[in-house]
Amino acid sequence: MKKRISSRGILPGFGLTMGYTLIYLSLLVLIPLSILFLKTSSMTWEQFWTTVTDERVLVSFRVSFLTAFFAACVNAVFGVLVAWVLERYQFPGKRILDGIVDLPFALPTAVAGIALASIYSQNGWIGQIFAAWGIKIAYTPVGIFIALTFIGLPFVVRTVQPVLQDWDQQVEEAARTLGATRLQTFLRVIVPYLLPAIMTGFALAFARALGEYGSVVFISGNMPLQTEIVPLLIMTKLEQFDYLGATAIASVMLIASFLMLLLNNFLQWKTNKFDAAR
Template sequence: MKRFRQPSILPGFNLTMGFSLLYLTFIFFIPVGGLLLYTSMMSWEEFWRAVSHPQVVASYKLSFGASLAGASINLVFGALVAWVLVRYSFPGKRIVDALIDLPFALPTAVAGIALVTLYSGTGWVGQYLEIWGIRVAYTQLGVVVALTYIGLPFVVRTVQPVLEDFEAELEEASAALGASRTTTILRVIFPALLPALLTGFALAFARALGEYGSVVFISGNLPYATEITPLLIVAKTEQYDYNGAAAIGTVMLLAAFVMLVVINGLQWWASRRFGH
């Protein structure tokens, strides 16, 4: 008997694959290839000299350390915000839910100016913090604040759908069997959320690692102190040191790739370990 295939609304595999590869070529492969091409034009001594300069190393420490701190803060408080939005009803809930996406819509430069306005020594919040000896603007703490701000939506929007699909009957069964609230959270809720938490953490960390606009205003850009690596790359580009900028960019690219591989490995382990 002659078989008839069900016509598909979407184009065929060859066409969609061709468009996908073309899109990836222009968006990903060509920029990354250009970055690696500039790096390959350098000798090993030149490359090592560019990426191991004390000023560059200081920027690595700040960028990775502040990104890790911001993503870790969002991992905890982002999960709490998602929990509140899913499990509770309160006045203004829709407004709060919409404000979570504000870092996506607000230009990062505007966010940086707003943070400086809030946390500078004469700012609305900063003037009271400085009474207690806490300086935020133009310090490493300010960098962490900025990176926490831009990374929050990634954790909330990753965990929120999982909580919405989580069956409340599992919590009720745990309580009926005599488990305490802490045991229910650690043995029932947390394993179900772990893959989503790791995904949100990875997205927030990767976003913070490449952030520029919101940090450049609040950090003060002091070499060896509050200068982030993306700013250093821009500075070298403005000085026509394209090889040096490419070398530093390659280090950041490799580090981000390794970090994402580790996070994906943890996600795979969590899915196998907890059966999700």
């Protein structure tokens, strides 16, 4: 009768590591979010609906979601372009450029907001050029869009880069051998392969933009019914000691972010399933 020999890994077993994982996630994620919904549940449905459908709240929702969506769309396009350049070409200063991509991660958001506001204001280096044409950037939704694009770009680049590193360029050569043009090869061969990573980067950039506060508050102007974002409105509610109103608005944002991430995971699953079927 053969003896069963169990190999011991370096890390503890499944039970212990799973226990630590659940405790860690519960303390940092599940319990705080549960308390948020518990606090919101103390409101009646009429109070909740009146709070989240107030005109000021609806305008802030529209500003936050639209600017975050368009910023994520732009980052999804140019993030792929930046990742492509960094992975496919060798040029002087490549490592410096690669490090600059991570700058929005390390830079304090308040510093980014002040820098963007000073550059794009009417007296700024770039803002005065547009001001001469009667176009105002800072303290408008356009300024918010620029700030959200700035902080969201690294999410797409760093999500797409590892996928490009694993890409076999012989597939491109095979497509070219079969008569495909460069554009056809990119759109019908490379893009479907990168699509799950692009969608993940888009979702991360979008979710990050929804919750951005520091870099936006300086360039938005914070004008109610015009350029007020949802995080700023929540802070205003807290300063006014309207904790129920703040938690009601925050819960709507949380549900929207969760649904967006759930939709992204579903689309990735469908894409992977389609690729496997092919």
